[in-house]
Amino acid sequence: MPLIFAAASLSDVLTDSAQVYERETGKRVDFSFGGSLTLANQIVQLGAPADGAFLVGERAIERIADADLVGSNGISPMLHNQLTLIGSSDALEVSKLSELLMSEGRIAIGNPDLAPAGEFARQALESSGIWDDIADRVIMTSDVRAAMAAVTSGNAEYAVVYASDVATYRSSLYKELLTIEDGYDSIHYFFVSVKGAKNSELVQDFFTFLAGSNETKGIFDFAGFRWNVHLGPPSGPGTQK
């Protein structure tokens, strides 16, 4: 059975899509979800048995490309995402990032060394000019879902997460405060099969199904992802909207 290493932010949509895939084709896929940079390192440096990877951010996918592990179908930029600021249910309302200075609460982001979401969040906070002032109350988590959980468990007042995280997990334990539209590199998800892996063809089959089935596309649309299968390489910060 093929094993796909995938960004934590894709855990819900891919798990749901794999069920559709199994129902329609009788074939199954396994996933290992985590921070994209963690997963890329596991594949490149540690010989993890991934047949495919579905990762977010250029840095993660470049590590795989630099190690010459991209399978025959190349790198497909698949999806597009955006950042969102969430807060605990009793958090102070903010209408722009710089207003975070008015609160004393902790701010959770992914660890930029492990999770691209953290890198994008740091870029956004730096662009708004407040990073240096809030750096000592930023909590870094192993992936973006853990940043969200820090808010829902009451251990952080704010978190910068993906718009898709908010769309897939609605809860009264947090509130959506602000869609962060610019100030960070555009967020793309890339799909590759791993060169030399046993099941790389099955991975490609799953990928083709994902992009072709209306039902799986609907799952991703509902979660707030935008498809850009036909898009070329991304063109730098602030391109969306």
Add this chain to the structure above:
Amino acid sequence: MNSDISIVGLSLQIALVATAVTMPLGMFVAWLLVRKQFRGKFVLDVVVSLPLALPPVVIGYALLWLVGTNGWIGQVSESLFGSTLAFTWIAAALAAAIVSLPLVVRSFAAALAGVDPKLEVAARGLGAGSVRTFLTITLPLAYKGVIAGVLLGFVRALSEFGATIVVAGNIPGRTQTVPSAIFTRISAGDTDAAWRLALVSVVLGVIALAVHNWLLKRSANGIERSNGGGR
């Protein structure tokens, strides 16, 4: 999300295989430490006990470099099976075995030390070889302590997290054990599901420790009685 039952099942499988490794190995090492005098005994003791004193993540890292693409075990398995052991359940079992070995050795050593060497000498004097003496005299006299040690090693293997997540990752259905599933669920804010598995861990731990303590108490009584009778 994988079902609790399959996660517990995989954890039990990993811990059982780890125990199958530590049982004979631990018995041999304990016998060397208790009954034999040799050069390097001190070093053997330190090496076997080291996992008690190291952060499990260091053990995982060391193991990763052995079984991963760069290590000699990894290269051997890559040429034999086309893949390394890194990020497989076998790697998880190896990690659990290494981390639980010192506890097993210590328990076995205590159990063997409780057996009067004169009985072994007598068996040898009557013509039994060292293996036969061990199997027919030493082991039967020490069996309660030995079972207690096996149990202790088993629960330690079941609860292993730090080394496991480094060398085997946290892949649902393949290498995700009870502790790593709890970690994922905590990270994902899935608190009810995290508590459920935490509760399973507590129940398994309590049962194993209760049996362990009961066996040790009985074996202590047994040794007192046999010693008293012998005098």
